[in-house]
Amino acid sequence: MHHVREIMDEVFESANFISIISFRKTTGQSGTLLSDTNDYLIWHAKNKSSVKFRHLFLPRVGFGWVNYDYVALPGGIHRKMTKEEKANPEFLPKGSRIYRRSPLTSASSSETTSMVVEFDGNKYLPGKGGWKTNQRGFANLLAANRLEAYGTTLSYRRYSDDFPFFPVSNAWTDTASGGYGVDKIYVVQTNLRVIERCLLMTTDPGDLVFDLTCGSGTTAYVAEQWGRRWITCDTSRVATTLAKQRLMTASFDYYKLARPSEGVGSGFEYKTVPHVTLKSIANNEPPTQETLYDQPLKDVRKVRVTGPFTAEAVPSLHAKSLTDIEKENQGSGQSVARSGETSRQAMWRDELLKTGVRAKGGRKLEFVRVEPMGGTRWIQCEAETRDDIPQKVLVVFGPEHAPLEQRMVENAWQEARAFKPDILLFCAFQFDEEAAKDIDELKPEVAGMQLLKVQMNADLFTDDLKKKRASNDSFWLIGQPDVEVRQIREGEDKGKYQVEVMGFDYYNPKNGNVESGGIKNITMWQLDTNYDERSLFPSQVFFLMAGEKDGWATLAKNLKAEIDLEKVEYFSGTVSLPFAKGDNSKIAVKIVDDRGIESLRVISL
Template identity: 55%
Template sequence: DKTYVVQTSRKVIQRCMLMTTDPGDLVLDITCGSGTTAYVAEEWGRRWITCDTSRVAITLAKQRLMNATFDFYELTNPSEGVSSGFKYKTVPHITLKSITNNPEIREGMTKEEIEASLRKYALVETLYDRPFTDTSKIRVSGPFTVEAVPSPVVKSIDNMVPGEINNEVNRENIYPQIEPDYSIVRTGETLRQAEWREELLKTGIRAKNGQKIEFSSVEPLPGTQFLHAIAETKEYPHQRVVISFGYEYAPLEKTQILLAISEAKQLVPKVEAIVFAAFEFDPEAARNIDEINSKKLRLLKVQINGDLLTEDLKKKRATNESFWLLGQPDVKLERFVEVTDKEMYRVEVLGFDYYNTKTGKIDSGGKAKIAMWLLDTDYNGSCLFPRQVFFPMGGYRDGLDKLVKSIRAEIDEDWFAVYRSTVSRPFLLGKYRRVAVKIVDDRGLESLKVIRIN
């Protein structure tokens, strides 16, 4: 049964793999989709590396591999592992030439004697798709890791000591000292921004519970470097909003946010809100937006649909919603009292705080719509490493019973209920003394909350 729209048949992948590789070889699949190549490689004893830009595809592939069971094939040399190959079934390859040149065939032989003689002198063919199977054993997927390319982190100009780099590469003062130029941070409008403005005017910004921010006009904003458009909302009372777009292939960073806010405060007449629209937000940038928010100037995080980057490659868009309003995670960190000498902590997710487009205020979204949340108890500032993962919307009948049947084991349902909680397990702080919580809501939108512990 297909679990992915472009899922390839296992038989096709299997035939290609058996013709071109041996057990223990490495197989690379650049766009994994539902993970058929990795599944077949695991089944036939090949090592594999696979990747995809879609987190949906990665999740499907991971789930498929974790739930899979395979036949246990007999090894040629068990002490050498899978690289020694499997024991395969063989059949005689009888040709007209082998019959003609057979020295034992003579007149008067029985049918059984002729067949035995033909098998004796015939060539032997190995059936590489039919290894011997040990039916007393069953095999599951071997250990594998799921890794992500971390977002690039660029050192802010504000954190550089004037002349620091110059003194390092210009020890003899051949070149004059130069001051940092903020124009390198952002170079104004990109070619894509005209398309994004048109799309924003056409679709608006999708908010929670069917709410929407619609605009009567979205125009370029001249004279500014970090604010790229100015818009007016349709709903009365009309509000003036400025938009700052992120990069096409990099996360929106903290420096752009601070400089965009500075430019917005100098505009006359005043604006009511700044919309930061990006495909991805740097964790520190997202934290800044949440912390700087004030009643006088509302800061909104908006995620741009990735389809806008690949629109020229697709016949049809996956959805008509191009801009989604992101919520702010409501997270509480508390000390956990335990009879030990070590200081333990615990995180509780209270829900999402959403911007209400009708009242202009922040409403609490509660815990009901949290599909998944991940906890990194020692966040390094660049790459989230989930040390605890929870699925609050998951139930016993939402896949657990299938998992039990697949691995043929008994699972304590009370213990498994811990992973449907909104309260983490107690943990010790790491060397970075930072905790990161990523929350994914029922729409699939992600938000990150970083908490520093002094």
């Protein structure tokens, strides 16, 4: 932790350090030495003097509070509680009020707080310091029946119901996740209460929250719940898929807005509680109203679901040396896609040999050998399938921090033709849309070989995540979308276009054929009717899960509402609504199959 603190001090400057917060992560843990039951948060600000902070309060539970040993009985009698009464306050008569004797003296003094105070026929002095209030304040305390003498000094009766809350400190002992708490869906999932407290302390509704290690999406989930905007990212496809699923199936309470016409940025209506203090009584002022930021008022007639969000894959750009750029040039003066050998490719070869490539229905494309290939520029290794009649496979690995680009497909295919393989395998973390389209459209009868796309699991970037994974699915075959575009020839939509998704075409490693998977394997598809070749902006989205036991029924159950299945049919079809040709004269169809694998088909109109 101290090393993290050093880095944070260097980034934000030590003067902007605010606090180290300890929080309980488990109720108990065995070990040979002391059990480690706490984790820590290190809090810095960009500028400590202007940091946003909202006080949070926790309710005081029971009456076993420090020094709250006295009781005011309904008849006006004040006495110390017995051990039995303190252990079981219900033994006290109805209408009793528990209190403590709080000192009225202060270390500092002035002329107005050093006077003699008379009470019950006795005179009292503040001692070396002074009183916490003046003569008029004592008169108000006396009128409120708050004064009590003990020994040679006066005290102030602070009742347990004056403010039955205490402020949250930097020691959070109520965050333990052991026992029967929320089920974890990710190995390093953070307790909801920890993230919730951080957000409520430091942000307001409408503020933007950034979490650069998404995991199971806890930060995004909590931000969505409390009306904060959010951005989250992760290198693991598993993590982002879990987060998307978690957000899309969540439902939340609907909180009342402070000013509905201004939206969530105006904040919520919160529960407030009076905070009776010595100052408020002594000055005869109404008590301060404390805002409970973790208790917004609810509209029980409504329920919320997650708002719109986008999931984007952004390649990590990195600078290349002039030598590397020069090596990639082929005399035309243009730099080819970032396609050179990387330090990880030896590990990827070993992983490919070990795990094979997962295909549809649990089938696998397995190898008896995967070896480096010398004398080639675009093809990294040669493999042989584990079949009765082995097939020769050439493997192309995409760049480590960028999409596999269209020119790389063309060059690899031209290079592979001399070796006459049965299969040319393109393995990548990301595929450029045009590159994916070329791989799909280069049929064996034209290419002389079967071209296949393989999605590489992003956990391969991180050795420790790869080791901790429950499955060995590091490589997945990507299905090819089967899409038909037609122009409407008659009716009121004449001249417009319509898209029909026919299904996914999958490569079957058992027989070597490409087979249609049909629409039953499609979970969702999206249509961008004016694709700009940069970003996908779907104007039509369809969820093929409208059966009684499918996703819409699950959503209805979560919302405790009824779903009109007839209306849902609009969202569950395979045929798009009619649309006019856009300025870019291109459309993009993105399909997600039942494994969570995404595939994009770009079509020119």
